[in-house]
Amino acid sequence: MSDFRLMQAALAGQGYVASDDLSMALHLSVALGRPLLLEGAAGVGKTEVARALAAARETRLIRLQCYEGLDAAQAIYEWNYQRQLLSIRAAAEDGETGRSVEARIFSRDFLLERPLLAAISQEVAPVLLIDEIDRADEEFEAYLLEILSDYQVTVPELGTLEAVTRPIVVLTSNGTRDLSDALRRRCLYSFVDYPDRATELAILQARLPGVEARLGAQVVGFVQALRREELEKVPGVAEMLDFAAALMGLGLADLTQDPEVLQATLVTLLKTQEDRARVTTEVAQRLAGKAA
Amino acid sequence: MSRVTRFAGRDPGPAARMAGFLAHLRENGLRLGVAETGLCLEALEAAGAVTPEACRGALKAVCTGCKDEAERFDDLFDGFWMDAGRVRQKVLPKAQVTGSDAVHSSREGGGEAAGTGTMTAPDEGEGEAAGDGTGKLMATQQRTLSRKDLRELVQPGDIAEAEAVARRLGAALRDRRSRRRIAARRGDRLDFRKTIRRSLSSGGEPVVLLKRRRPERARRIVALCDVSGSMSVYSRVFLAFLAGLMRTDAEADAYLFHTRLVRITEALRDTDTMRAIGRMSLMADGFGGGSRIGPCLDLFVRSYAKRLVDGRSVVLILSDGYDSAPPEELAEALARLKKRGCRIVWLNPLKGWRDYAPVAGGMAAALPHLDLFAAAGTLGDLAALEGELVGL
Numbered sequence: 001m002s003d004f005r006l007m008q009a010a011l012a013g014q015g016y017v018a019s020d021d022l023s024m025a026l027h028l029s030v031a032l033g034r035p036l037l038l039e040g041a042a043g044v045g046k047t048e049v050a051r052a053l054a055a056a057r058e059t060r061l062i063r064l065q066c067y068e069g070l071d072a073a074q075a076i077y078e079w080n081y082q083r084q085l086l087s088i089r090a091a092a093e094d095g096e097t098g099r100s101v102e103a104r105i106f107s108r109d110f111l112l113e114r115p116l117l118a119a120i121s122q123e124v125a126p127v128l129l130i131d132e133i134d135r136a137d138e139e140f141e142a143y144l145l146e147i148l149s150d151y152q153v154t155v156p157e158l159g160t161l162e163a164v165t166r167p168i169v170v171l172t173s174n175g176t177r178d179l180s181d182a183l184r185r186r187c188l189y190s191f192v193d194y195p196d197r198a199t200e201l202a203i204l205q206a207r208l209p210g211v212e213a214r215l216g217a218q219v220v221g222f223v224q225a226l227r228r229e230e231l232e233k234v235p236g237v238a239e240m241l242d243f244a245a246a247l248m249g250l251g252l253a254d255l256t257q258d259p260e261v262l263q264a265t266l267v268t269l270l271k272t273q274e275d276r277a278r279v280t281t282e283v284a285q286r287l288a289g290k291a292a
Numbered sequence: 293m294s295r296v297t298r299f300a301g302r303d304p305g306p307a308a309r310m311a312g313f314l315a316h317l318r319e320n321g322l323r324l325g326v327a328e329t330g331l332c333l334e335a336l337e338a339a340g341a342v343t344p345e346a347c348r349g350a351l352k353a354v355c356t357g358c359k360d361e362a363e364r365f366d367d368l369f370d371g372f373w374m375d376a377g378r379v380r381q382k383v384l385p386k387a388q389v390t391g392s393d394a395v396h397s398s399r400e401g402g403g404e405a406a407g408t409g410t411m412t413a414p415d416e417g418e419g420e421a422a423g424d425g426t427g428k429l430m431a432t433q434q435r436t437l438s439r440k441d442l443r444e445l446v447q448p449g450d451i452a453e454a455e456a457v458a459r460r461l462g463a464a465l466r467d468r469r470s471r472r473r474i475a476a477r478r479g480d481r482l483d484f485r486k487t488i489r490r491s492l493s494s495g496g497e498p499v500v501l502l503k504r505r506r507p508e509r510a511r512r513i514v515a516l517c518d519v520s521g522s523m524s525v526y527s528r529v530f531l532a533f534l535a536g537l538m539r540t541d542a543e544a545d546a547y548l549f550h551t552r553l554v555r556i557t558e559a560l561r562d563t564d565t566m567r568a569i570g571r572m573s574l575m576a577d578g579f580g581g582g583s584r585i586g587p588c589l590d591l592f593v594r595s596y597a598k599r600l601v602d603g604r605s606v607v608l609i610l611s612d613g614y615d616s617a618p619p620e621e622l623a624e625a626l627a628r629l630k631k632r633g634c635r636i637v638w639l640n641p642l643k644g645w646r647d648y649a650p651v652a653g654g655m656a657a658a659l660p661h662l663d664l665f666a667a668a669g670t671l672g673d674l675a676a677l678e679g680e681l682v683g684l
Contacts, residue, residue: 185324185325
């Protein structure tokens with residue numbers, strides 16, 4: 001068995017069904033110590049794969065959610081100013097000398113670790129998930145480059161903090177802007193697409209083992225057909241799981257059994273007003289009939 | 293494309309073949325450096341890749357960097373490794389030849405060359421080897437459809453001029469609405485954290501006041517250019533403008549449409565200007581035909597716009613508004629686009645004419661949804677738009 005099959009099996013053990021390409025990319029990312037960049041539409045399971053990887057390796061998942069305006073103070077480290085100030089006041093009353101105060105307030109006790117610094121100072125190599133990197137500014141990409149290539153952080157007052165262990169880095173992007181070539185070059189790459197019918201069925205069975213085979217096949221068929229409709233927001237895998245769970249919770253054994261219940265459970269799949277209006281009872285019944 | 297890349301049977305070993313493969317990818321526009329060759333070999337070793345499919349997966353993860361490249365990779369991979377007919381079956385009296393055959397079938401000896409191989413490009417300057425066969429490679433295929441070569445239309449000089457115009461327009465489209473503040477030398481608010489931090493060095497007295505301000509954020513320009521038959525007179529200007537825009541603004545995004553919609557952003561980012569335009573002309577299949585503005589815009593709104601257009605975008609439509617599809621479709625597509633919060637600017641070369649009134653069905657339907665409807669037929673016209681764009 002190839003090594004990447006082992007990775008695929010390990011992920012499957014955590015209830016994550018990964019395609020061959022994705023498991024190969026993950027395996028290489030671990031084996032070569034390179035960050036992995038995952039791109040794909042929202043809801044195809046990019047974030048989830050990092051969680052599954054962390055669980056499979058029994059290590060911590062450290063997550064950095066990117067947003068516009070994210071800067072080094074929130075991503076890497078920051079001095080705990082308030083605590084430093086208090087400490088100086090206390091020291092002044094105790095008559096402590098300046099030099100020893102200084103040594104104390106610029107120690108790691110006063111350093112607030114943000115995700116990136118936390119990721120390189122763990123005893124056991126964690127999985128570092130840098131989520132939606134395309135939302136962060138380009139300046140932030142530049143910070144990342146240093147950390148992703150050298151795995152070290154420079155704090156002027158303390159010196160360079162080397163990585164204790166090298167984290168497994170997973171970056172995700174929804175492609176709202178083009179990432180810089182420099183960042184792409186440092187990463188391995190995998191494009192994650194919506195799963196095909198067989199894969200999605202396997203995901204459903206892994207996540208909701210209680211689902212009946214007949215209902216499961218109908219749910220997957222229905223969602224796959226729905227994705228081909230003209231929708232503003234295409235339902236992802238997580239939505240499909242919610243949908244199946246909702247149907248199971250309502251005790252439905254067959255998708256075509258009760259049009260009203262089906263229409264009501266569509267709230268788990270359709271997330272905008274236009275989409276709700278577009279998928280009328282007739283459309284839903286047609287799709288359900290095809291899936292059955 | 294000038295050079296045909298494929299591997300020759302006499303390559304000394306896997307390392308040289310890998311270098312050849314990387315050169316092949318580079319010629320087809322993938323952005324790869326020298327270090328990737330070593331990384332590819334390491335990857336094959338680490339993957340324990342014993343089947344062609346596993347090799348494909350491993351190399352794909354290393355060599356590709358975006359969706360466009362990932363989609364093209366399979367063809368490029370097949371073109372290089374799988375097309376056995378093009379391999380020069382030349383038996384050389386060298387022991388390595390048998391070893392290198394393993395590239396096809398198995399990789400069990402993957403460790404043999406990791407990192408030690410020299411990066412020799414195969415067949416450089418070897419007239420004999422370079423003479424055989426033409427590659428069946430995706431990007432080099434010259435299809436014999438009646439298609440205008442955009443390279444004849446766009447001159448490098450135009451692009452330099454267009455770049456200047458594009459830079460000015462980009463500057464005119466600055467947006468001052470960012471909510472978050474960043475540290476700045478001169479700002480409208482105090483930066484408390486930083487001021488307190490700095491005051492530590494002066495015994496708690498805030499001697500130096502640090503400020504923050506709202507940064508100016510560039511708007512993303514998304515340009516959609518009509519290349520249908522009726523626009524062919526103006527194509528030269530608009531294509532040069534697009535090329536200039538893409539070279540000055542890393543955020544900008546460009547599309548061509550006639551009866552279909554094609555994204556040309558990736559192609560225009562190519563470092564080689566003329567090759568970029570060559571790639572664009574390959575993509576603009578059907579250039580000079582009819583136009584279906586409504587359906588193309590509709591496709592744009594439903595696909596790319598979801599990811600790429602937001603409240604900070606300006607959508608530039610360069611078209612004369614002659615649409616062969618019903619005008620309602622265009623109006624509906626524009627209304628949906630407008631809902632994403634963007635500004636829509638329609639530049640119509642005909643508007644500059646005397647007595648022109650937007651009576652063409654499509655144009656009339658579009659008018660209510662536009663933020664700016666202006667004339668543009670030459671680069672000068674585009675440059676003159678600067679003032680109007682500032683006010684948007």
